[in-house]
Amino acid sequence: MNDEQRKLLSGEVLEEDIELTLAELCQACHVTTDDIIEFVEYGVVEPRGPEPARWRFRGVSVKRIRSARRLERDLGVNAAGAALALDLLEEIEWMRSRLHRFEDW
Amino acid sequence: MEYKDYYAIMGVKRDAPQDEIKRAYRKLARKYHPDVSKEPDAEARFKEIGEAYEVLKDPEKRTAYDQLGANWKAGEEFRPPPNWDQGFEFTGGFSGAGAEQFSDFFESLFGHGGFTRDFGRGAQREFHARGEDTYAKVVIDLEDAYQGATRTLTLKHTELGADGRPRIKERTLNVRIPKGVRQGQHIRLANQGGAGIGRGEAGDLYLEVEFRRHPLYHVEGKDVFLNLPVAPWEAALGATIKVPTPTGKVDMKIPPHSTGDRKLRLKGRGIPAKEPGDLFVVLKIALPPADTEADRSAYREFEQVFEFNPRTGLGV
Numbered sequence: 001m002n003d004e005q006r007k008l009l010s011g012e013v014l015e016e017d018i019e020l021t022l023a024e025l026c027q028a029c030h031v032t033t034d035d036i037i038e039f040v041e042y043g044v045v046e047p048r049g050p051e052p053a054r055w056r057f058r059g060v061s062v063k064r065i066r067s068a069r070r071l072e073r074d075l076g077v078n079a080a081g082a083a084l085a086l087d088l089l090e091e092i093e094w095m096r097s098r099l100h101r102f103e104d105w
Numbered sequence: 106m107e108y109k110d111y112y113a114i115m116g117v118k119r120d121a122p123q124d125e126i127k128r129a130y131r132k133l134a135r136k137y138h139p140d141v142s143k144e145p146d147a148e149a150r151f152k153e154i155g156e157a158y159e160v161l162k163d164p165e166k167r168t169a170y171d172q173l174g175a176n177w178k179a180g181e182e183f184r185p186p187p188n189w190d191q192g193f194e195f196t197g198g199f200s201g202a203g204a205e206q207f208s209d210f211f212e213s214l215f216g217h218g219g220f221t222r223d224f225g226r227g228a229q230r231e232f233h234a235r236g237e238d239t240y241a242k243v244v245i246d247l248e249d250a251y252q253g254a255t256r257t258l259t260l261k262h263t264e265l266g267a268d269g270r271p272r273i274k275e276r277t278l279n280v281r282i283p284k285g286v287r288q289g290q291h292i293r294l295a296n297q298g299g300a301g302i303g304r305g306e307a308g309d310l311y312l313e314v315e316f317r318r319h320p321l322y323h324v325e326g327k328d329v330f331l332n333l334p335v336a337p338w339e340a341a342l343g344a345t346i347k348v349p350t351p352t353g354k355v356d357m358k359i360p361p362h363s364t365g366d367r368k369l370r371l372k373g374r375g376i377p378a379k380e381p382g383d384l385f386v387v388l389k390i391a392l393p394p395a396d397t398e399a400d401r402s403a404y405r406e407f408e409q410v411f412e413f414n415p416r417t418g419l420g421v
Binding site for chain 2: 006007008009010011012013014015016018028059062063067070071074075076085089093096097098100101
């Protein structure tokens, strides 16, 4: 099958276009609602909405939860530790990016 | 296949006690975990460490592995001697990822039996499940984010052949890269992930977008930065300069009395979005070289005319 015949696939940008409900997030990350509630409690993800039934999560939550689960599984970190690690990693990423700005010249 | 020296991989001696091995694993796992590590080969190292620990942490497997003898060197051509594991019964499955993720070396020693049994031809139950979500990276140029683009990707994945053994399969996809996508964002392609089991639908494919390093521009989020060399007289006296941007050349006015590292903002010329980012042009004063006598003479005259001490603030 050459390039033209192959169908052109389009997708949504997780971080921009997508907002998930609690159920959708459970399915996307293969976790239970109790797991998500714990993650929310410790700040791994922060939904908008007054209660679990009306929670709406930004697409980036999928990435954070998958990361938190890997940290728990592989490094023995609990939810509180994972939330801290993810925030610090985000800050480091931003700093690295900013640093590159001054290294190129 | 090559012999793998699990003790060397974990950085422990062959007679290390179990708790030392556990400590070594924790330290290495933290260092090379792909979510945390910036080492270039983190993912490969993490897998290697995981495999080594899988064997050394289990006294049964460790003893069996030791039976091979201490004379093998890492990387040597290796074939397990017949009946090398006589008397050992490996209880329990594998923690974490399935055995398909381990090396050929591991497979040849510990992989027989356990893995294929689970997916053996004998399975009678009908079983339906949604396929796994899979993840891959797509590298694009900055210009692709400005205009959108199409990319052709070839992805490899492991699946079980008819004989129950894992094998690598390739597939090629044509993917639309949407305009305005940013570094690190993910494009979700519905049902392009792992095949479903039975009547289960396929999982999704998440593509992480990475920008190729650009020779001219530096990207931070939505904003784009350009280092613009200017001559000293252009900065001091002001000038109108042609400047490259990702969407074409523009004329830009450099105000007089500009100093080095001054940032000039071209609003809205960053990555497109409802609120587009900006393009920041950073002035870098470039000195003409003093190669000929005429050049040097010009500089000396410069020095005479200006009576300029850049170090007055330093008290010297």
